[in-house]
Amino acid sequence: MxxxxxxxxxxxxxxxxxxxxxxxxxxxxxxxxxxxxxxxxxxxxxxxxxxxxxxxxxxxxxxxxxxxxxxxxxxxxxxxxxxxxxxxxxxxxxxxxxxxxxxxxxxxxxxxxxxxxxxxxxxxxxxxxxxxxxxxxxxxxxxxxxxxxxxxxxxxxxxxxxxxxxxxxxxxxxxxxxxxxxxxxxxxxxxxxxxxxxxxxxxxxxxxxxxxxxxxxxxxxxxxxxxxxxxxxxxxxxxxxxxxxxxxxxxxxxxxxxxxxxxxxxxxxxxxxxxxxxxxxxxxxxxxxxxxxxxxxxxxxxxxxxxxxxxxxxxxxxxxxALSVIEASGTPDQQTQFYTALYHAMLAPTLSMDTNGDYRGPDQEIHKARGFGFYSTWSTWDVYRAQQPLMALLRPDMSTQFVRSLIAAQQASPVGVLPVWSYQGLETWCMTGYHAVPIIADAYLAGVRGFDADAALNAMVASATSPVYGDLTDYIKLGYVPIDKEAEAGSKTLEYAYDDWSLARMARAMGKTHIAEEFEKRAGNWRNEWDPKTGFLRARLSTGAFHTPFDPTAAAYGSDYTEGNAWQYLWFVPQDVPGLIATIGGNATFIAKLDELFDTKVDPAQFKNVEDISGLIGWYAHGNEPSHHIAYLYDYAGAPWKTQQRLRQIMESQYNAHPDGLAGNDDLGQTSAWYLFTALGFYPVAPGSNDYTIGRPFLSKAVIHLPHGRTFTMTADHLDADHPYVASVTLNGKPQDLLHLRHADILKGGALHFVMQAQPKQP
Amino acid sequence: MxxxxxxxxxxxxxxxxxxxxxxxxxxxxxxxxxxxxxxxxxxxxxxxxxxxxxxxxxxxxxxxxxxxxxxxxxxxxxxxxxxxxxxxxxxxxxxxxxxxxxxxxxxxxxxxxxxxxxxxxxxxxxxxxxxxxxxxxxxxxxxxxxxxxxxxxxxxxxxxxxxxxxxxxxxxxxxxxxxxxxxxxxxxxxxxxxxxxxxxxxxxxxxxxxxxxxxxxxxxxxxxxxxxxxxxxxxxxxxxxxxxxxxxxxxxxxxxxxxxxxxxxxxxxxxxxxxxxxxxxxxxxxxxxxxxxxxxxxxxxxxxxxxxxxxxxxxxxxxxxALSVIEASGTPDQQTQFYTALYHAMLAPTLSMDTNGDYRGPDQEIHKARGFGFYSTWSTWDVYRAQQPLMALLRPDMSTQFVRSLIAAQQASPVGVLPVWSYQGLETWCMTGYHAVPIIADAYLAGVRGFDADAALNAMVASATSPVYGDLTDYIKLGYVPIDKEAEAGSKTLEYAYDDWSLARMARAMGKTHIAEEFEKRAGNWRNEWDPKTGFLRARLSTGAFHTPFDPTAAAYGSDYTEGNAWQYLWFVPQDVPGLIATIGGNATFIAKLDELFDTKVDPAQFKNVEDISGLIGWYAHGNEPSHHIAYLYDYAGAPWKTQQRLRQIMESQYNAHPDGLAGNDDLGQTSAWYLFTALGFYPVAPGSNDYTIGRPFLSKAVIHLPHGRTFTMTADHLDADHPYVASVTLNGKPQDLLHLRHADILKGGALHFVMQAQPKQP
Missing domain, CATH: 2.70.98.10 (Beta-galactosidase; Chain A, domain 5)
Structure with a gap:
């Protein structure tokens, strides 16, 4: 183009x-x-x-x-x-x-x-x-x-x-x-x-x-x-x-x-x-x-x-x-890209309620919203990752409306579950997982209130135990979704396990110990897919055997993974990256495998039948959501400079200020929200964790206007093309852990300060 | 059968x-x-x-x-x-x-x-x-x-x-x-x-x-x-x-x-x-x-x-x-037929409103009925003739609901008109005329109240001046519907003129002189169809010339008349039978032509393409509504014994107590209502007139339980197969005019007494 x-x-x-x-x-x-x-x-x-x-x-x-x-x-x-x-x-x-x-x-x-x-x-x-x-x-x-x-x-x-x-x-x-x-x-x-x-x-x-x-x-x-x-x-x-x-x-x-x-x-x-x-x-x-x-x-x-x-x-x-919630400093192109991303991140969910409070629910019936605005257009598989966490941070007032809308939708659902991909109140059943669960959990743990938390947890549990999601019944029984019963079982198991973890986090925070324990156990189900022989997370049959033949590069709609291959889904354990690293074989193996992901020479024609997979850097596909957290994983293995390097590679190759400035579907603001967090220097690798993982900033300064008049300011010294690596990070003057920038600390207001340098800062 | x-x-x-x-x-x-x-x-x-x-x-x-x-x-x-x-x-x-x-x-x-x-x-x-x-x-x-x-x-x-x-x-x-x-x-x-x-x-x-x-x-x-x-x-x-x-x-x-x-x-x-x-x-x-x-x-x-x-x-x-409103005495078959007819006359209009008052209007939108029940299933072309007048007499409480429903439907109509043939609130536009107008007018003149008469009259005028009815625009301009612009113009002109008369009657009763005068004038438009040369009421072209070729026996959907031929529509001037008699040439000519109607030998195959025309006696078709008043017209020409004779002929040939006991469509109770009135000895030839025309009774006794505890009793002496003619009729002991049994006199309660005799009572 x-x-x-x-x-x-x-x-x-x-x-x-x-x-x-x-x-x-x-x-x-x-x-x-x-x-x-x-x-x-x-x-x-x-x-x-x-x-x-x-x-x-x-x-x-x-x-x-x-x-x-x-x-x-x-x-x-x-x-x-x-x-x-x-x-x-x-x-x-x-x-x-x-x-x-x-x-x-x-x-x-x-x-x-x-x-x-x-x-x-x-x-x-x-x-x-x-x-x-x-x-x-x-x-x-x-x-x-x-x-x-x-x-x-x-x-x-x-x-x-x-x-x-x-x-x-x-x-x-x-x-x-x-x-x-x-x-x-x-x-x-x-x-x-x-x-x-x-x-x-x-x-x-x-x-x-x-x-x-x-x-x-x-x-x-x-x-x-x-x-x-x-x-x-x-x-x-x-x-x-x-x-x-x-x-x-x-x-x-x-x-x-x-x-x-x-x-x-x-x-x-x-x-x-x-x-x-x-x-x-x-x-x-x-x-x-x-x-x-x-x-x-x-x-x-x-x-x-x-x-x-x-x-x-x-x-x-x-x-x-709306856009004044952040004051971003940067070059003209950076400002255009940043504010366009912020604009794109504020287009959904959309209002789906008339002035008199009437809305249509997933049961096709007319309901009356009392005391909240009903919003729909829920691409949950996408937006739970960064767009909704961004709103929980920047617009907790809207986040309250969104969570109340999710609860209302669940209560009107003919099958009693939270939205999957819905709009104008109606459900499409497009995509996998029950990712409205981490949306609510993340909002709750981020301090968003103004909704009935018990009703929310009920809705989450109802969803996470409903047979309407692809073979959740067997998942609960076996600890994984069997591929002989359900297409894309490999990734579904991984997604369910993460969603379960987020549910457990909220239940734990609410003091609902029994629920927390049940779902904490389910959160470990990703381990059931680990194949030490091939070194991938793989789909199993009902018998327990791995699905064969196995080609970690293969991708097709309805294959073992949803819009992805084994390379892309190997990293989908956001709830337990240390566990994943240990499973894969420790930091060095993990880093080497990450490098292989990014550096393998891949012919894009490989994915010509899976149009959503775009924005390739090796097997890494920034144009589709399963990859979005991966660059931040180097941090966990002790190689933050590699995260920093990959972020620059992604920002420069996958975004620009032109009509073709998005390397994949914006997906109701998710791809833009990735840009926004990354430009600010941190990203929610595991929504619901309360923590952000620090990458590197791309703006010299950004001021976030928080509720109650507080501000959180990010500044970066020496930020230019010649200084792409982080030398130091401080929060309110104190050295900052790269894996645990706490949401609560941001909410207090304060200053996150980066000093950039030319060379990787290796330990 | x-x-x-x-x-x-x-x-x-x-x-x-x-x-x-x-x-x-x-x-x-x-x-x-x-x-x-x-x-x-x-x-x-x-x-x-x-x-x-x-x-x-x-x-x-x-x-x-x-x-x-x-x-x-x-x-x-x-x-x-x-x-x-x-x-x-x-x-x-x-x-x-x-x-x-x-x-x-x-x-x-x-x-x-x-x-x-x-x-x-x-x-x-x-x-x-x-x-x-x-x-x-x-x-x-x-x-x-x-x-x-x-x-x-x-x-x-x-x-x-x-x-x-x-x-x-x-x-x-x-x-x-x-x-x-x-x-x-x-x-x-x-x-x-x-x-x-x-x-x-x-x-x-x-x-x-x-x-x-x-x-x-x-x-x-x-x-x-x-x-x-x-x-x-x-x-x-x-x-x-x-x-x-x-x-x-x-x-x-x-x-x-x-x-x-x-x-x-x-x-x-x-x-x-x-x-x-x-x-x-x-x-x-x-x-x-x-x-x-x-x-x-x-x-x-x-x-x-x-x-x-x-x-x-x-x-x-x-x-x-519901059925106790009349106590009817007669043979077992007569009782079966009478109460079955009364049952069939009480099946429509049907309730079309939920328990919470919600109903769907002709605009497809949801409305709330306040203070009334919304009824639909309106076959107005049929039921304005006798079924609705019967309800105005027997069930003025329901008649109030019906009229309020008609007004509500008009107010919700996308084109601002009263129902034509509607059900479940929606309009089908089936059949001709704006016969909700005489339904309301008849109810009002019969003393039915409990509705907003001004709103009703507005709805009636809006309907009677709306271009949505078949070429009403030209009708208003020319005084007739031109057949070159509108199919079935011959009967449409006649129906509009009658409907207009009923509207004028109600306007006059309400003291709305200007409206009354306008529609009294339109009520005479039937005269514009009179062709002295052929002796029929005929469709004209826009030029004023009669439509040719003309065959008074021809009938087809979309022809000059609606489900009928010139023979059947010659009599459709219920609002001015004396005027029609004078126009046709006086009593003798009128009676001779009526006799020709009933006595002509007609092959039913004549109407094989117009399935609604059934129940033939000559050209007279009791199976379809345009004929329903005709037998009573002999009364107006001074030959009541001929009315009495024809009624017996119809009752015996068109009704029985078996599955094939109706010679034509019951049409939401209209054919049954004809039976009921006729069995009682009188019939509303011109709904809206306040008068019934007396025929002859077929029951020895019937007691109508009126509101306020009054009763109106019909008795017949010497009623049997050998005494088919009326010798005398008295109301409360006084001799009764055959053309003007007043609705108001029935409402007062009282006794209508027939004495039957073997031979026609000729003057």
Whole structure:
């Protein structure tokens, strides 16, 4: 991928903003950290981020979509947008940030000048459909704001967002009739038959409402919306473009070709006409996972009337507040990367509750949140590692909401378990483990409160003993998941054992000794996979024998490991790294094996069938989460300079300030959270431990604003390319252990000081 | 159709009830009018009634289904059951009574002993599927109770119902494993793809819940349910039997072949195993148009624990209370026919509201009923004629609820209009006119109160001026519906004019002079269709010219008239019969033309493409509603003896006490209501007029119990087959006008006395 200059785009953005007078309207933007964010990072390559507008943890993400291919070919378009694409097909309102599997792309709008085409058309054939060519030079992206010129229509389109409402402003050419097309057919990870039902309605006051039920990643998902235009329509047409419907019922609104009040079916589209316009058209769209009525209430709650600039200023202010939690010093590129990572780490979980407190649970029923906000979009397999621990540190207020949301979801679960990969309240069962358990445990042990800890522990135990997780029944019986009964048993055993350990930690802290003992025992189950002969953690059969044939380099979906091979999963004992080192054979063997991991020459084609494995350094795959803690493990074996060296290698090869600046899926902020912790000089190798492991900093200074007005400051002397190694670390002036930077010490406030040097500091 | 002896079946029923000791349990049954009802009437031929269990205006109708064919071939199975069928495929929980188009058949249960087959199988091939042969001799039907023996399984199955809960009791053979199959795939008026989505869940306490969304008569209809068994299951299997699903998402409960907790998809089935049983298994099923949560609440509200006999006694008591509104004397067959008609006239509108007041509106959104019960199942084109006027007379308390429900539906309508043909809150747009208007007007003028009359009038005016009704726009402009713009314009003009008249009547009574004047003018629009040349009311083109070619005998769906020809619609001016007589040419011409209507020799094959037109006497078609008032029109032309003669002709040829005892669809009680009024000696020719037209009685005595403890008694002297003509009629001893038996006079209580004679009483 050709890297394009983000920084110059940011300058262009500021220039445009100043020229249009919007910098004034956006008020707090000037000088705030939001201006440093480049949402374009990760929109190219495997990052899967989206460039559009949203607010921190917001429910709605209006963003341009360049393509929504069939799910067989959709991986690159998981965020709806791929940087190298030549056209935009429209602006839909729901997007995941950096997911490795996807859905959404709901309520697609496309402003059109002149003739209206009803199909998106072929990107390779300009004007074959309603999609439009665009140039990156016309794009402006900053947190809560996106703009682009749709060249085929000469339309300037801007987007901003509130928590539940997306705001559009379209400037049409004055000499052509203006239209807005609403296409309720396509969605991300599409396929024929995915839309189960759609209803659409234009109310007497002009409000357009509807709901669509799809059969995607979360089967049977219904999303409703309410939309208003700032100008009256001159005409409208509502279509159901289905063919071959055996039974259409009786003629009436929605089934009469001439009625333009309601429409329903499985291929609903609408065109709203505005005639020739001399000024901008604004559109506001609220969504609700519950009902049209709630969508209207959401729309009403976030701003009557029409003031796109004010809403843009609100969004910018929200981001400046959120991003101000850390003051980071560094080069311009470092600041861009750091604040973009912080931005990306604050996009999920997303609000999934209407203004009246209604939310949809995993049972598909409507529930009322009392005293908390219900958040969903849980990529737990990813975010338990660093993104959620980061929020527990920076935003314990949000962490409380997240934990309460997890408990609420468990209580509404048809099978009584915590979320795995869920969004809009619904479960997808994607990925392995019960990693909501370490999310809660880590938050609790990090001092996050404001939730019912007993209910939380109940939910955790219910999950950690439920047969719905891949053969947990045999795991409990045998101490490992047998590969003859359950695919990916090798990694599942390891993940369960870690999750169990985190549960035990919380039970122990709560004084629940019996629970703690039971799960402390299970935490050692990783040992059941150790094969001294090959030196790997391996899947066993029900008989106890190891699964053969065994190739430690082999990886495939449904193999012995989840999105990985034996090399990558050898390190997955975060709860007991010393035990792992001893098992492998002591520090020297451990370090040698780590070096082999990073230094083996590996052909990336090796993983061509496992698209999530990317960002290779040897077998190390930074583009996927199982590797994320590995570089820090040298510390445990007494070779911190090797951790420091690998971190530099990763930071330099796997991140940059360009559209392809993420070497793998951002995975709802996990890959960005890794960057943030690492840049600050420490990382949560074992969430739930209360400890961070120290690596090396990449910023000269960072000030974390903690609750209660405290600050925790990281400073680094002599930090530059020529001084990549840590000479010394002190906490409040005292020498600091590299393996136990205690969360509690950070919370007290204080100063972590690094002195860097040119050479490795060997013992 | 071979007529089977109902009376002997009733005797058998009483014998069985006594033998089993259930007469004791059913308590109030003995001697009550419920015992006189034969729900089997209308289950054969075109009646389309169902034989199952329900309570007055109840939400749920558990009933046996003999077949659910593709909608192309489903007309005969609109009630799910056809008397001549040899097998029962199961017991579903929702049925229309006597509809001419259909849907429903939700939540189909089949008890099975021994091996389980998963497909219903071919009725012609015994044991090719799960359906079972049965014999009518084993059937017992009475209001609120149904029983049958499933011969292929040797299972005795009984059904009863509360307002929202259906109760089953199955006696399995002791030597074979007992199962209950739940098939969520089929429905009445089926077709491939009709089921849009189904979810199914077994909760920790064993409660089975789910929702199904179908694309049938009311598109996108969701019905939820909650079910409990009186015994624990020994095993269960939940299936989604879809094939060719392009995308199935990730493995998890509902997508794992081994999980038996949740299931979803478009072809969901489940089998519940109970092992060998020595006593009965009871099953209770609640439905909700809103949610599983509400279905559970409905289930809880109608009886904890297990006491089928008590629930049966409750249902019987409810029917005895409801049917006691009239004490009818007559022959056993007359009593059976009369009370069965009264039973059929009290099956709709049906409750469509959960115990917490939630209901689904025509906007598909959830609303809360405050201070009233929300009722749906509105076949307005049919029931405005006699069934709703009968309820306004007998059950003004229910009429209040019905009118409030109509207003609530209008207020929630996406297009702001009153129901046309709606059920479970949703609109189908089936049939013509805005006949909720005369329903409300008639109730208001009949003295029904307890609703907001201004809101009602607003709803009526909104409907009578809405462009959503077939070309009402041109009707308002031109004074008729032009046939070049709108099919069936000939009858639509006539229906609109009548509806307009009823609206004017209510407006006039409310002192809304401007509205009254506007609609009084529109009430005369029938005159715009008069063609003096042919002597018929004919459709015109927009130009004003009559539509040609014209054949007064022609009838086809989408022709000039709705389910009728020019002969049948010539009489549709109920609001101004004197005006029609004058227009046709005076009494003699009018009578001659009426005679021609009845006496012409007509080949029923004439209407083979319009299946609703049945019950022919000449061109007169008692099997369809447009004819229902016609026999009474002789009265207006000074020939009451001809009315009396035709009524006898109709009563004797169109009704009997056998399964084929209805000559046409019962249409949610309209055909039965005609029978009831006619048997009592009077009929509402023009609902909204406040007047009944007197025909002749068919009962020797009937006492109507009115509100406030008053009674209105009809007696007939010399009533027998040899005295079919009225000699005299007196009201409270005074001679009574045949055209103006005032509703108000009935409400006062009193005595209507007929003296019959052998010969016509000519002037």
């Amino acid at each position: 050709k890297r394009l200059p983000i920084v110059s785009c940011l300058s262009a953005m500021l220039a445009v903003a100043l020229a249009s007078g919007r910098a004034q309207a956006a008020g707090e933007t000037a000088g705030g950290p939001a201006a440093l964010v480049a949402p374009r990072i990760g929109t190219g390559g495997p990052g899967h981020t989206f460039p559009g507008a949203t607010v921190p943890f917001g429910m709605i993400q209006p963003s341009p979509d360049t393509a929504m291919p069939d799910f067989h070919h959709a991986y690159d378009w998981a965020g709806g947008y791929q940087y190298n694409d030549p056209t935009i097909m429209g602006f839909s309102h729901t997007h995941f940030s950096g997911a490795g599997h996807s859905d959404l792309g709901d309520v697609l709008l496309m402003p059109i000048s002149g003739d209206v085409r009803m199909e998106p058309g072929d990107p390779a054939k300009p004007q074959s459909g309603y999609r439009s060519r665009f140039r990156h030079a016309t794009e402006i992206e900053h947190p809560g704001y996106y703009a682009v010129t749709l060249d085929d229509y000469a339309i300037r389109a801007e987007l901003t967002a509130g928590p539940r409402v997306g705001w559009h402003r379209y400037m049409f050419p004055a000499d052509k009739p203006a239209h807005v097309l609403l296409d309720l057919r396509p969605s991300i990870y599409d396929y024929p038959g995915k839309v189960l039902w759609t209803r659409l309605r234009v109310r007497a006051d002009g409000t357009v409402t509807g709901c669509r039920t799809t059969r995607g990643w979360a089967p049977g998902r219904t999303l409703c919306f309410a939309m208003r235009f700032s100008r009256p329509t001159t005409a409208r047409m509502l279509y159901n473009r289905e063919t071959n419907v055996p039974y259409r019922g009786f003629r009436g609104p929605g089934n009469a070709p001439t009625d333009q009040t309601v429409q329903n079916g499985r291929a609903v589209e609408a065109v709203f006409d505005f005639g020739k316009l001399n000024g901008p058209l604004e559109v506001k769209v609220a969504i609700s996972p519950v009902s049209e009525t709630n969508a209207i209430a959401n729309l009403d709650a976030e701003g009557q009337g029409w003031d796109f600039d004010a809403r843009h200023a609100d969004a910018t202010a929200a981001w400046n507040r | 071979k007529r089977l002896p109902i009376v002997s079946c009733l005797s058998a029923m009483l014998a069985v009830a006594l033998a089993s000791g259930r007469a004791q349990a059913a308590g109030e049954t003995a001697g009550g009018p419920a015992a006189l009802v034969a729900p089997r009437i209308g289950t054969g031929g075109p009646g389309h009634t169902f034989p199952g269990a329900t309570v007055p205006f109840g939400m749920i109708q558990p009933s046996p289904d003999t077949a659910m064919p593709d909608f192309h071939h489903a007309y005969d199975w609109a009630g799910g059951y056809q008397y001549n069928d040899p097998t029962i495929m199961g017991f579903s929980h929702t049925h229309f009574s006597g509809a001419g188009h259909s849907d429903l058949g939700d939540v189909l249960l089949m008890p099975i002993s021994g091996d389980v087959r998963m497909e219903p199988g071919d009725p012609a091939k015994p044991q090719s599927g799960y359906r079972s042969r049965f014999r009518h001799a084993t059937e017992i039907e009475h209001p609120g109770y149904y029983a049958v023996t499933l011969d292929d399984y040797a299972i005795r199955a009984e059904l009863t119902a509360g307002p929202r809960v259906g109760w089953h009791r199955y006696m399995f053979p002791a030597d074979k494993p007992a199962h209950v199959l739940l098939d969520l795939r089929p429905s009445i008026y089926d077709y491939p793809g009709k089921v849009l989505w189904t979810r199914l869940r077994v909760r920790a306490d064993g409660t089975v819940t789910g929702c199904r969304t179908t694309r049938g008569w009311a598109p996108g209809r969701t019905l939820c349910f909650a079910m409990r068994f009186s015994r624990p299951t020994t095993a269960r299997m939940l299936y989604n039997r879809e094939t060719n699903v392009p995308y199935r998402g990730f493995r998890g409960p509902g997508n794992a072949p081994t999980d038996q907790t949740v299931q979803n998809g478009r072809a969901v089935e489940a089998v519940f195993d109970f092992g060998k049983l020595n006593g009965p298994l009871e099953v209770k099923v609640a439905i909700s148009p809103v949610s599983e949560t509400n279905a559970i609440a409905n289930l809880d509200a109608e009886g904890q624990g297990w006491d089928f006999d008590a629930r049966h006694a409750d249902a019987t008591a409810a029917w005895n209370r």
